[in-house]
Amino acid sequence: MTDINTQEIQRLYEKLNKEAEDGGYHLNPDVEFTKQLVESLIINQQRYGYPACPCRLASGKKEEDLDIICPCDYRDADILEYGACYCGLYVSEKVLKGERKLQSIPERRPPKEKRSESVTQKIQTGLPYPVYRCKVCGYLCARESPPEVCPICKAKKERFERFM
Amino acid sequence: MTDINTQEIQRLYEKLNKEAEDGGYHLNPDVEFTKQLVESLIINQQRYGYPACPCRLASGKKEEDLDIICPCDYRDADILEYGACYCGLYVSEKVLKGERKLQSIPERRPPKEKRSESVTQKIQTGLPYPVYRCKVCGYLCARESPPEVCPICKAKKERFERFM
Amino acid sequence: MTDINTQEIQRLYEKLNKEAEDGGYHLNPDVEFTKQLVESLIINQQRYGYPACPCRLASGKKEEDLDIICPCDYRDADILEYGACYCGLYVSEKVLKGERKLQSIPERRPPKEKRSESVTQKIQTGLPYPVYRCKVCGYLCARESPPEVCPICKAKKERFERFM
Numbered sequence A, B, C: 001m002t003d004i005n006t007q008e009i010q011r012l013y014e015k016l017n018k019e020a021e022d023g024g025y026h027l028n029p030d031v032e033f034t035k036q037l038v039e040s041l042i043i044n045q046q047r048y049g050y051p052a053c054p055c056r057l058a059s060g061k062k063e064e065d066l067d068i069i070c071p072c073d074y075r076d077a078d079i080l081e082y083g084a085c086y087c088g089l090y091v092s093e094k095v096l097k098g099e100r101k102l103q104s105i106p107e108r109r110p111p112k113e114k115r116s117e118s119v120t121q122k123i124q125t126g127l128p129y130p131v132y133r134c135k136v137c138g139y140l141c142a143r144e145s146p147p148e149v150c151p152i153c154k155a156k157k158e159r160f161e162r163f164m
Helices: A003-022 A031-048 A062-068 A075-082 A119-124 B003-023 B031-048 B062-068 B075-082 B119-124 C003-022 C031-048 C062-068 C075-082 C119-124
Strands: A131-134 A140-142 A160-162 B131-134 B140-142 B160-162 C131-134 C140-142 C160-162
Touching: A003 A031, A140 B140, A140 C140, B003 B031, B140 C140, C003 C031
Parallel strands: none
Antiparallel strands: A131 A140, A131 A160, B131 B140, B131 B160, C131 C140, C131 C160
């Protein structure tokens, strides 16, 4: 690894860490491990032109890989269920604090033929995702379940209610 | 007060202050007073397992106290009407700048038997809260009235419009 | 320019820069030029009591100028179409990186008689703006098109989908 690479990795690591903390997420506290993932993201950025998930096989066609550009569409559901995203780059607060151990995480990404299911179709039978509301600040988001922490006021998951 | 406590208070004070400013809120500029409240939050965290409001009597059952975990569900309405939350921990920009004096703040929390009124019931007769939209960045939130400052783009309250 | 003014400009410049970066926006990287705009904002703040757009003629009546208080209601649409807001204070990522040149930007603000068109009227025939959802974190916003970057999780525009 050249000096420039080390600097680049450090820079991206710090940027991702700040963005994560500001938004109520956490990078894996194992810095050595995390920096390896960050390096893979830089390599994928150079190879494909976008930072595809380091732990999945990218097709190289951006429109087919949109859902696995890091952070992937499956991150939040995996953090909720397993305490970490598929790669282990992002972890839950419990894992961060050592109150929960990481286990292996099954692949949540649907097979290719099911991925294209249009949100527009789902809308015809109601909203494609439930909308949750932070009772503290009124923040709204549409997800399978509320975020671990409100990205606006940092209230915890249990302060969210179903809104629509 | 031990040295460790002072450090702990300072740490939580700085964390809450950063989170407040990032989200368009403000801690009370009377640092001495504010740190006393922060200390009470730490004590409540140790006693109950969650940082119940320092100025209210917690039941000790988390599910009954959710609405008064700090920041409480009533903070934003009190800041809007009285310039500060019930405790005086969070204040409006006018109070911060000394353009408005603090007065005593009546208890907004409903009596226990009215607290459980289900949002789901309210939904059946339309949305439980109006949705406001920041005209500058499109941020949406569901609250009795818009926030003092848009947490995303920092546009002021008067730049919000009723959206739903 | 007095010393105090230079300090004031520097302070506001830094504040706006931090707020922009935190929310996925960027100030014009030509710092000299940008600070002139920041100075004009301070002058307008003193003259009118609010930071009206430096490149437009304010009426001096706040309720008539709400849409051109900086950041103006037209910023995001101009950044999307032209790579910068009308003044050139805020620029797109491409412009920031030198991958796109700035051109002159036509005035998007409607003539006065069309400005007052009530959002309430638009609501009667459906929502006044489409609602977009970040597929990564579930952030919702109501705008003509998605933001360049999700202000919560920093996912890019192409990760947004139409939600309502």
